Structures are given as structure tokens and as C-alpha cells.
Amino acid sequence: MPGATAVEMRELVDSILTRHKKAPSSLIPVLQDLQDELRYLPEDCLTMVAHGLGISPATAYGVATFYAQFSLEPRGKYIIKVCDGTACHVRGSSPLYQAICKRVKLENGKATSKNGLFTVETVACLGACVIAPVVVINDKAYGQMTPEAINLIIDELEKEDGRDQVCKTAS
Amino acid sequence: MIKSAKQLAELEHSYNSALAGAAARIVVCAGPGCAASGSRAVYDRLVEELTERGSHVTVDYLMENGAKPGSGIVALESGCQGFCQKGPLVRIEPEGLLYTKVHPEDVPELVEAVIEGKILDRLLYSDPATGEVYAREQDIPFYQDQVRIALHNCGAIDPEDIRAYLGKKGYQGLARALTMEKQDVIEELDQANLRGRGGGGFPAARKWAIAAAQDSTDKFIICNGDEGDPGAFMDRSIMEGDPHSVLEGMAIAGYAIGASQGFIYVRAEYPLAVKRLQKAVQEAKEWGLLGDDILGSGFSFDIAIKQGAGAFVCGEETALIASIEGMRGMPKPKPPFPSVAGLWGKPTVINNVETLANVPRILQQGAKWFRKVGTADSPGTKTFALTGDVANTGLVEVPMGLTIGDIVFKIGGGMRQGDTLKAVQIGGPSGGCLPGELLDVPLDFDSLQKAGAMIGSGGLVVMGQQTCMVEVARFFMQFIQAESCGKCTFCREGTLQMLEILERITKGKGNLEDLDLLEELGRAIRQGSLCGLGKSAPNPVLSTLEYFHSEYISHIVEKRCPAGVCQALQRYLIDGERCRGCGRCVKACPAGAIGGNVGSPYMIDQEKCLRCGACVDSCKFQAIEVRA
Numbered sequence: 001m002p003g004a005t006a007v008e009m010r011e012l013v014d015s016i017l018t019r020h021k022k023a024p025s026s027l028i029p030v031l032q033d034l035q036d037e038l039r040y041l042p043e044d045c046l047t048m049v050a051h052g053l054g055i056s057p058a059t060a061y062g063v064a065t066f067y068a069q070f071s072l073e074p075r076g077k078y079i080i081k082v083c084d085g086t087a088c089h090v091r092g093s094s095p096l097y098q099a100i101c102k103r104v105k106l107e108n109g110k111a112t113s114k115n116g117l118f119t120v121e122t123v124a125c126l127g128a129c130v131i132a133p134v135v136v137i138n139d140k141a142y143g144q145m146t147p148e149a150i151n152l153i154i155d156e157l158e159k160e161d162g163r164d165q166v167c168k169t170a171s
Numbered sequence: 172m173i174k175s176a177k178q179l180a181e182l183e184h185s186y187n188s189a190l191a192g193a194a195a196r197i198v199v200c201a202g203p204g205c206a207a208s209g210s211r212a213v214y215d216r217l218v219e220e221l222t223e224r225g226s227h228v229t230v231d232y233l234m235e236n237g238a239k240p241g242s243g244i245v246a247l248e249s250g251c252q253g254f255c256q257k258g259p260l261v262r263i264e265p266e267g268l269l270y271t272k273v274h275p276e277d278v279p280e281l282v283e284a285v286i287e288g289k290i291l292d293r294l295l296y297s298d299p300a301t302g303e304v305y306a307r308e309q310d311i312p313f314y315q316d317q318v319r320i321a322l323h324n325c326g327a328i329d330p331e332d333i334r335a336y337l338g339k340k341g342y343q344g345l346a347r348a349l350t351m352e353k354q355d356v357i358e359e360l361d362q363a364n365l366r367g368r369g370g371g372g373f374p375a376a377r378k379w380a381i382a383a384a385q386d387s388t389d390k391f392i393i394c395n396g397d398e399g400d401p402g403a404f405m406d407r408s409i410m411e412g413d414p415h416s417v418l419e420g421m422a423i424a425g426y427a428i429g430a431s432q433g434f435i436y437v438r439a440e441y442p443l444a445v446k447r448l449q450k451a452v453q454e455a456k457e458w459g460l461l462g463d464d465i466l467g468s469g470f471s472f473d474i475a476i477k478q479g480a481g482a483f484v485c486g487e488e489t490a491l492i493a494s495i496e497g498m499r500g501m502p503k504p505k506p507p508f509p510s511v512a513g514l515w516g517k518p519t520v521i522n523n524v525e526t527l528a529n530v531p532r533i534l535q536q537g538a539k540w541f542r543k544v545g546t547a548d549s550p551g552t553k554t555f556a557l558t559g560d561v562a563n564t565g566l567v568e569v570p571m572g573l574t575i576g577d578i579v580f581k582i583g584g585g586m587r588q589g590d591t592l593k594a595v596q597i598g599g600p601s602g603g604c605l606p607g608e609l610l611d612v613p614l615d616f617d618s619l620q621k622a623g624a625m626i627g628s629g630g631l632v633v634m635g636q637q638t639c640m641v642e643v644a645r646f647f648m649q650f651i652q653a654e655s656c657g658k659c660t661f662c663r664e665g666t667l668q669m670l671e672i673l674e675r676i677t678k679g680k681g682n683l684e685d686l687d688l689l690e691e692l693g694r695a696i697r698q699g700s701l702c703g704l705g706k707s708a709p710n711p712v713l714s715t716l717e718y719f720h721s722e723y724i725s726h727i728v729e730k731r732c733p734a735g736v737c738q739a740l741q742r743y744l745i746d747g748e749r750c751r752g753c754g755r756c757v758k759a760c761p762a763g764a765i766g767g768n769v770g771s772p773y774m775i776d777q778e779k780c781l782r783c784g785a786c787v788d789s790c791k792f793q794a795i796e797v798r799a
């Protein structure tokens with residue numbers, strides 16, 4: 001539920017905290033559930049979580065910044081993870097990554113495209129090394145990727161998003 | 172609810188006779204490689220085709236109604252069958268035929284062949300080197316030198332059906348352990364000399380004995396499923412393909428040390444493993460194989476799944492424990508070792524996935540059986556993820572002591588067409604790069620250590636001539652530098668220094684003193700770091716410096732990357748013969764580096780050139796060459 005209001009966020013945080021019985025040791029699973037819903041961790045939510053678990057906001061922030069999985073910045077509708085593990089690296093993941101950044105027009109240093117559609121990240125090994133180089137888009141894996149092939153996939157996603165937008169306006 | 176060992180044996184029998192009642196079983200591999208090549212569509216098409224022909228029968232049906240001989244065909248999805256290069260794979264049981272690269276369009280013909288008891292030649296594997304065609308899986312050279320202990324069930328059974336695991340004598344190792352004294356269970360493991368498969372090779376029995384000796388009401392078992400080494404997917408395959416073997420191993424460990432709670436820590440990148448493990452835990456509880464009073468022994472054991480959040484260092488045991496406790500995953504000094512004071516300060520045994528998957532088999536078959544495989548000091552097998560520029564990539568399990576050459580050339584089928592071997596990277600960022608001359612090194616814990624690498628978790632990345640070893644060293648250093656938790660100064664700052672030097676060299680800006688500096692920094696980081704991450708961080712650099720020294724020299728002295736990988740060292744040259752002087756490249760060049768006059772050959776100013784390749788794309792006459 002990206003774009004949630006403050007009230008909705010509070011309700012979401014509360015329900016997740018209850019699910020995890022407000023145990024301080026459940027900080028990581030709580031943040032994981034929260035990010036699943038919101039695609040990122042807004043600062044306000046981090047503070048709510050910290051209060052709810054009875055830990056300091058600094059601790060929650062420290063954990064959220066330590067683990068690569070958590071993002072404190074809004075992320076795109078499509079999260080493109082380019083594997084840069086050893087097997088993928090030796091089979092050309094760097095040119096692939098560069099081609100994707102160029103295709104979705106990432107600005108310098110930014111991970112998310114200006115239109116908020118794509119976030120491009122690298123990960124070290126997705127455990128699918130036999131089909132290197134691998135790209136995962138929202139949990140779907142694509143193997144033996146080339147810049148040309150991934151461009152076609154991104155074209156499709158843009159079309160899919162276009163259709164989603166039409167449906168939204170129609171309803 | 173299963174209450175006794177006798178019932179386990181009965182269930183084994185009833186599952187197997189139900190399966191045997193089907194005319195055939197078609198097992199579609201749904202491991203990570205095959206799934207990404209579209210195995211799901213093959214399975215769906217298969218069920219559809221069988222249903223249309225009225226030949227589909229499910230395991231449930233066979234178990235409930237008993238098998239009438241020849242009553243239809245069972246379709247199953249399994250975990251990784253190993254030969255990922257040729258996926259999607261489909262195996263026909265009981266004959267053991269293996270079909271490769273099967274697509275949904277092939278399914279009708281395949282089903283036809285199965286029904287008629289024929290072999291569909293065109294989908295069989297043919298060895299590219301000899302042209303020989305193999306029908307049965309076990310005859311294919313890829314499988315010939317393999318011995319499957321940890322992967323015994325992986326790829327053979329439906330991982331989402333506990334009955335399939337019971338059919339493979341599942342939980343009978345636990346049942347036997349529960350009839351033994353606790354110290355005898357540890358003794359059996361000690362006799363087997365099972366050493367930790369997570370990288371260190373520490374004897375599992377010794378860890379268990381220490382934890383067992385602690386006087387504490389709370390003790391824990393942790394299964395390390397973090398598998399952070401890039402280029403490794405063995406633990407993923409076990410967790411996804413045979414989750415119950417991990418649960419059973421943990422329960423045996425729990426009984427031996429007196430723990431009643433276990434945790435499995437799984438990498439964030441493995442969502443399917445989490446799902447399968449959760450399902451397995453739930454089923455095991457429903458059947459009474461986890462939970463209270465297991466098999467009427469009075470022993471109770473429960474397992475919870477914890478998901479990692481993307482930090483390599485969390486594979487280190489003390490960092491992993493901190494992460495389960497909800498904190499930043501920073502390693503702690505040892506001692507105290509986790510077996511004395513681990514999770515929440517309680518005695519904790521932490522073992523790797525593969526280590527634990529070996530445990531039920533040892534308890535079932537005995538230590539003597541286990542020691543028949545492997546070497547005296549490293550008994551048993553090791554799984555490897557074979558990837559990179561090798562012909563047959565895949566998941567393999569071989570007896571300890573087989574050589575690197577055997578794996579790459581016999582099982583792996585040698586290099587991809589036209590390539591020759593340059594190096595084998597083993598053990599991930601903590602391991603090293605070994606040159607072709609060291610192909611005779613046996614793969615066991617101690618021999619590899621001597622050669623300057625380590626078995627690590629078992630990632631084996633084969634590198635061909637197109638790989639730049641300096642760039643590989645830079646790549647690993649960048650990985651380590653990004654993953655250093657920042658606690659120790661040497662690891663945090665030293666790896667940054669090493670990375671900067673390596674970047675300099677790959678850009679042609681290095682000098683010869685840099686090489687001494689790299690070695691010096693490497694030694695300092697090794698000594699000044701608390702955990703294995705820092706201690707082993709310099710390995711990829713030091714091993715490439717030792718075995719591929721001349722490549723460093725080429726980068727530094729000749730400003731040349733022999734493999735043609737380092738972009739900054741490439742030279743873009745216009746071939747005067749081919750250039751028609753059209754001027755397209757001049758317009759394409761963002762740096763204004765191309766000069767000349769329309770109608771005569773152009774020239775590239777090497778000082779201004781950014782090596783972006785825009786000119787190459789723009790040229791219609793293939794007149795621009797990239798030289799290493």
C-alpha cells in the first residue's frame with residue numbers, strides 16, 4: 001500500500017507489531033513486514049516501531065541502515081535486482097547493469113527512476129548462478145540476460161504499467 | 172500422528188508401494204535453474220496432457236485406493252536435479268531416463284513415449300565432445316563420479332510432501348538416535364568425523380559435546396542457511412529440495428545436546444527456501460515428528476524460521492546470533508564460543524545446512540558407512556556449485572579428495588567451446604583463485620588451505636581466458652569492503668585502501684610499489700581483524716598476486732589488460748583501410764576525441780577518448796577496433 005496516509009500507516013504498524021507480540025527481538029521481522037507493505041521504510045514508521053517495541057529510535061535506525069534489504073528511500077513499482085555475484089560478474093553483469101541504468105534513465109547516483117517506476121539495485125548472488133547473468137524483477141528471475149533481452153522486458157513492464165494506469169482511471 | 176519407529180517403516184513402505192503402483196513417474200525439476208528456464212510451464216502442460224489422455228493419477232489417489240498395476244502416470248515436481256546447464260530437466264522413473272531442455276511443446280510427444288514405453292531420442296543428452304547419446308541419468312558423465320549423501324533426496328522427491336521424505340527412510344535417523352544415549356549419538360558423529368561444511372571444517376561432534384556438557388536449562392540449535400558466498404547455491408538447493416533432512420538433522424542435534432528449540436536463519440534472497448521450510452516444519456509438527464514428545468520418547472523440539480536481511484557478515488556465527496536477537500549483525504570476539512554462550516547467552520550449536528543434512532544419513536546408516544567415502548581426514552562428500560565458463564554448470568556432490576581437475580573436466584565436461592581454463596575460484600571472497608597448474612589439488616579441507624584457498628562453502632567458479640585476474644581481485648575486494656561491518660579498523664579501512672590500489676591498477680595508474688603495499692596491507696588485515704571476514708579478506712588478492720603476478724605487471728608496466736576486460740586500458744583504433752570518412756563517429760563521440768576530414772580516414776585521440784564505445788555502435792563499416 002504505497003502512498004498510505006498517516007492514519008493508515010499507524011494502523012499498519014500497530015497490526016504488524018501485534019502480530020510479532022511486540023518483542024524487541026522481532027525488530028527485523030517487523031521491519032521486513034513493514035517494507036513488504038510500503039516498499040520502503042518511512043522515517044516516521046521507524047520511530048513508531050521503536051516506540052512500540054520499547055527500544056530507542058536510534059537502535060531501530062541503526063538496524064535499518066545496517067541491512068542491505070532495507071530502504072529508507074521510496075522505491076519504484078518494479079524493483080530490478082541485477083546480480084553481481086561472482087558467476088554473474090564473470091559472465092558480464094557489469095555491462096548489463098549499465099545498460100539497465102541507461103534504459104530506465106537513472107540520474108547520477110539515484111537508484112530510482114524519476115517517474116518512480118523502476119528501482120535498480122545490485123545484489124551479490126541470487127543463488128541461480130547456473131543461468132548467469134541473472135536479473136530478478138519483483139521476485140521473478142530472468143536468466144542468461146543480455147542488454148537487448150532486458151530492454152525488451154523493460155518495454156513490456158512499461159506497457160503493463162500503462163495498462164494498470166488505464167484500469168485505475170477507468171475504475 | 173506417528174508414534175513409533177515401526178510406524179515410520181510402515182509409512183516408508185506404503186508410500187513406496189503406492190508409487191510403484193503407477194505405470195511411470197515423470198519428475199520435473201523445479202530447482203532454481205530449471206525454474207528460471209520455464210520448468211513450471213512444462214509441469215503444467217504435463218498435468219494437462221496426462222489429464223486429457225485420462226492417464227493422470229496422483230500420489231494421494233494411489234495411497235488411498237491402493238495401486239492397481241499400471242494405473243496411470245504420476246507427475247511430480249522435485250528440487251534441483253543438478254544438471255542445470257541442460258534444464259528444464261525431466262526424469263522418467265522407474266527407468267531413470269533423463270530428458271534435457273524440455274519445453275512445453277515437447278510434452279505431448281514425451282508423454283506418448285512414456286505411455287508406449289519408448290525412448291524419445293531427440294531430448295536425450297548427447298555429449299558434445301564424443302557425440303555419444305545417453306538415455307539414463309546415471310550413465311551421463313556429469314553424474315558418474317558423484318556420490319549423493321547430502322543431496323540424496325534433492326531432485327529425487329517432492330519437497331513439499333513429507334510422505335515422500337518418509338518414503339526415503341525419512342526421520343528414521345532421528346528415531347534411531349532417540350533410542351540411543353545422548354553421548355552415544357555424539358560418539359557416532361565423532362566416529363564419522365563429520366566436519367563442518369560451512370567453511371571452517373570444524374568437527375561437528377566436538378561442538379555438540381561442548382554444548383552437551385554445559386549446565387543450562389535452555390540450549391539452542393541454529394541452522395546457518397545464510398549462504399552468502401556469491402556463486403554458491405548448494406544450501407539453497409538443499410533447503411528447497413529436501414527441507415526435512417535439515418529439520419531431522421537439527422532435531423538429532425537438539426536431542427544430543429539437550430536443546431528443545433531450533434532456529435533456521437535463511438538469506439533474504441531465498442524466499443522459496445523460506446516457504447518450503449515453513450511448510451516442512453508445519454507438516455512435521457502435524458505428523459508428530461517435531462513438537463512435544465516426539466515418537467513417544469519424551470523429547471520435545473520445535474523449529475522457527477528467521478529471515479536474514481541482506482548482510483554477508485551475518486553468515487559468521489556470532490553476527491548471525493546478534494541478528495536473530497534483533498540487532499545489527501556485528502561479530503563478537505571468541506571465546507566465549509557459541510557452544511558455551513550463544514543465543515541470548517545460552518549454549519548454542521550452530522551448524523551449516525549441508526552439515527545438518529548429513530546427520531540423519533549418518534545416524535541411519537552408521538559412521539562406518541559414512542567413512543567409506545572421502546578421505547581419512549575429510550570423510551564424506553562435499554557439494555559444489557559449479558559455475559562460470561565451464562561446459563556443464565550445475566550442482567554436484569563428490570567424495571572429498573577428488574581433484575579440481577576431475578570436477579572441471581570430468582563432471583563439468585571441460586570448458587565452454589573455444590575457451591581454455593585460466594583459473595578456478597573457490598571458496599568465494601574468503602577463498603582464492605587457483606591456476607590451471609594446480610588442477611591436481613585434492614578438494615578437502617586441509618589440501619586447499621595449503622594451496623592458499625579454502626573449500627569455503629563450495630562455490631566453484633571456473634574462469635576462462637576472457638577473465639582478468641586483477642579485475643577479479645578488485646571485484647572481491649569491493650564486495651568485502653562493502654560488506655565489512657565496520658567494527659575493526661583494519662578490516663574497515665584496510666580493505667578500502669586495498670580496493671583503491673586495485674582500482675588504480677585496473678585503470679593503468681598503478682606502480683610496482685603498489686604490489687608490495689598490497690601484500691603488506693593483506694598481512695595487516697589478516698592479523699588485525701576479529702572475524703573470518705577480515706581474516707580471509709586478502710585471500711583473493713594474495714592468491715592472484717602469487718599465481719597471476721604477470722597480469723599485475725602487464726597492467727602496471729605495459730598499461731595493458733591481457734584479457735581485454737579493464738575498460739580504462741582498452742584502446743579504440745580506427746582502421747584506415749575500412750574507414751570511409753563518413754563522419755558519423757565524430758558526431759557520436761561525446762568527448763570530441765575524433766578528428767579528421769570528411770572523405771579521409773579519421774583518428775581517435777587516446778588522451779580524450781572515454782572508451783564509451785559510442786563510435787563503435789555508430790560506425791556502419793566496422794572500422795573501429797577495440798584493442799586490449
Ligand SMILES: Cc1cc2nc3c(=O)[nH]c(=O)nc-3n(C[C@H](O)[C@H](O)[C@H](O)COP(=O)(O)O)c2cc1C
Nearest residue numbers: 367368369395398399486487488522523526703704
Ligand atoms: C564472513 C563469514 C561468513 C560466513 N558465512 C557462512 C555462511 O553463509 N554459511 C555457513 O554455513 N557458514 C558461514 N560462515 C561460517 C560460520 O561462522 C560457522 O562457522 C558455520 O556456520 C558453522 O557451521 P559448520 O561447523 O557446520 O560448518 C561464515 C563465516 C564468516 C567469517
Ligand code: FES
Nearest residue numbers: 083085088126129
Ligand atoms: S552469482 Fe549471480 S546468481 Fe549467483
